[in-house]
Amino acid sequence: MSFELNKILGAVLAAMMLAMISGIVSGILVHPTKLEKPVFAIEGVAAAPAAGGGAAAPAGPEPIGALMASANADNGKAKTQQCAACHTFDKGQPNRVGPNLWGVIGDEIAHDRGGFAFSTALAAKGGEWTVDKLNEWLWKPQNFAKGTKMTFVGLAKPQDRADVIAYLNAESDSPKPLASLGSAPAPAAAPAPAAAPAEAKPAEAAPQGEAKPAN
Ligand code: HEC
Numbered sequence: 001m002s003f004e005l006n007k008i009l010g011a012v013l014a015a016m017m018l019a020m021i022s023g024i025v026s027g028i029l030v031h032p033t034k035l036e037k038p039v040f041a042i043e044g045v046a047a048a049p050a051a052g053g054g055a056a057a058p059a060g061p062e063p064i065g066a067l068m069a070s071a072n073a074d075n076g077k078a079k080t081q082q083c084a085a086c087h088t089f090d091k092g093q094p095n096r097v098g099p100n101l102w103g104v105i106g107d108e109i110a111h112d113r114g115g116f117a118f119s120t121a122l123a124a125k126g127g128e129w130t131v132d133k134l135n136e137w138l139w140k141p142q143n144f145a146k147g148t149k150m151t152f153v154g155l156a157k158p159q160d161r162a163d164v165i166a167y168l169n170a171e172s173d174s175p176k177p178l179a180s181l182g183s184a185p186a187p188a189a190a191p192a193p194a195a196a197p198a199e200a201k202p203a204e205a206a207p208q209g210e211a212k213p214a215n
Pocket residue numbers: 079080082083084085086087097098099101104108109110111113117118119120121122123138147148149150151152155164
């Protein structure tokens with residue numbers, strides 16, 4: 001009897017050790033992709049001096065702060081035809097492939113939307129949806145949150161993004177005056193997105209002499 005028990009215990013112990021070892025080995029082999037944030041930070045910095053510094057890669061969308069005040073929600077609504085396969089926009093409508101977007105501006109990114117299962121790529125972003133972040137997101141979703149489930153190519157035209165954001169603003173319990181959504185009028189001192197963590201790295205990417213720190 002007790003000999004049988006020993007054999008069983010031995011087998012259990014061996015199995016546990018095997019599990020532990022494979023855990024350690026997979027920990028060594030599989031690296032979590034932690035690099036995403038710094039990469040994003042570089043984009044934010046590259047976008048800021050877009051007016052002057054040429055050499056930097058065109059890594060970010062054109063800022064749309066100056067366009068917001070005169071953005072047209074009706075045009076934006078028309079543009080959201082291409083979102084409608086995946087999204088609903090009115091209050092109380094169901095989620096589809098993507099979540100219902102009522103009141104998304106100012107809401108937390110990938111926050112609870114009727115139980116919608118967000119990707120970890122988007123959920124890991126944190127913070128709330130500002131005009132600046134929506135500008136980046138709608139420009140190229142995969143660029144904003146690599147690995148996102150939103151398989152949408154993006155809105156290339158700044159005016160389209162501004163109009164769609166104006167429509168998103170209207171689809172809310174508390175729409176804001178459009179002028180208040182705009183950031184700095186001139187691209188000269190475009191404010192870096194508040195959420196972009198300035199991880200010291202941006203200095204490498206920026207051309208010499210334009211060491212403007214992101215705030
Ligand atoms: C092919 C389907 C698809 C299309 C087209 C699409 N989306 Fe999405 N969208 C998604 C999915 C899926 C998510 C969730 C992404 C994730 O979890 O990674 C999402 C997420 C979002 C979010 C974030 C919601 C939140 O609560 O954080 C916004 C905003 C958004 N989409 C706006 C738009 C707009 C505006 C358009 C059209 C210009 C559009 N989407 C087109 C599928 C789509």
